[in-house]
Amino acid sequence: MKKRNLKFPLTRSLTVMLFVLLAMGACKSKKKVVEAAPEPVPVEEPAPQSEPEPQPSAEEVAVGKLENYFNAVANASNVQGANNTIREALGMFSNQNTPVLIVIHEESGTKDYDEPTTIERYLNYLKDTKKNLNFISDIRMDGSGKVTELELRRR
Structure with missing residues (x-):
């Protein structure tokens, strides 16, 4: 048990x-x-009226085109191709002596610029160095849509 x-x-x-x-x-x-x-089950709300997308401003369009021109000149496979692209790009400017300012330093809203140059010289510089190290930070245009001044910064 x-x-x-x-x-x-x-x-x-x-x-x-x-x-x-x-x-x-x-x-x-x-x-x-x-x-x-x-x-x-979530209640489906009616879709709001689709607002038309804002169209890019003339400055934004010009910046996009110029960036493409700058890259095309810097990456051109031969001199003739670069010269043709330079000729096309110059058509966007009020004249070939349009000033190009390159910001090298900025502090407290005060900008220091490299030696001022012209768009023609800058495009030839891109052709010679084959490097596009700057981007467009400011652009000024006249009433007819031509660029009158360009400000660049280091990437």
Whole structure:
């Protein structure tokens, strides 16, 4: 009988633990079921009237074209191709002596410029060095859409 008494508490303990584990497992699964409740269907709002996209300004268009010209001149495979691109680019300026200012330093709103040059000289410089190290930071245009002044900065 003593053997039976030892098995009884062990069997009883194992049975109780099994029920506790099942109860805990059931609680967790109920929480998951409660948490996984379906989300409410969002009410679709009518699409707002599409506003026409703002058209880029003349300055933005000119900057894009000039950046392309500068890259084309710097990356031209031969001198003749670079000269043709320079001729096209000069058509965007009021004259071939349009000033080009290159900012070398700026502090507290005060800008220090490299020696002023002209657009013709700058384009030839790009052709000779085959490097476009600057980007357009400011552009001034006249009423007819021609560039009258260009300010560049180091990339």
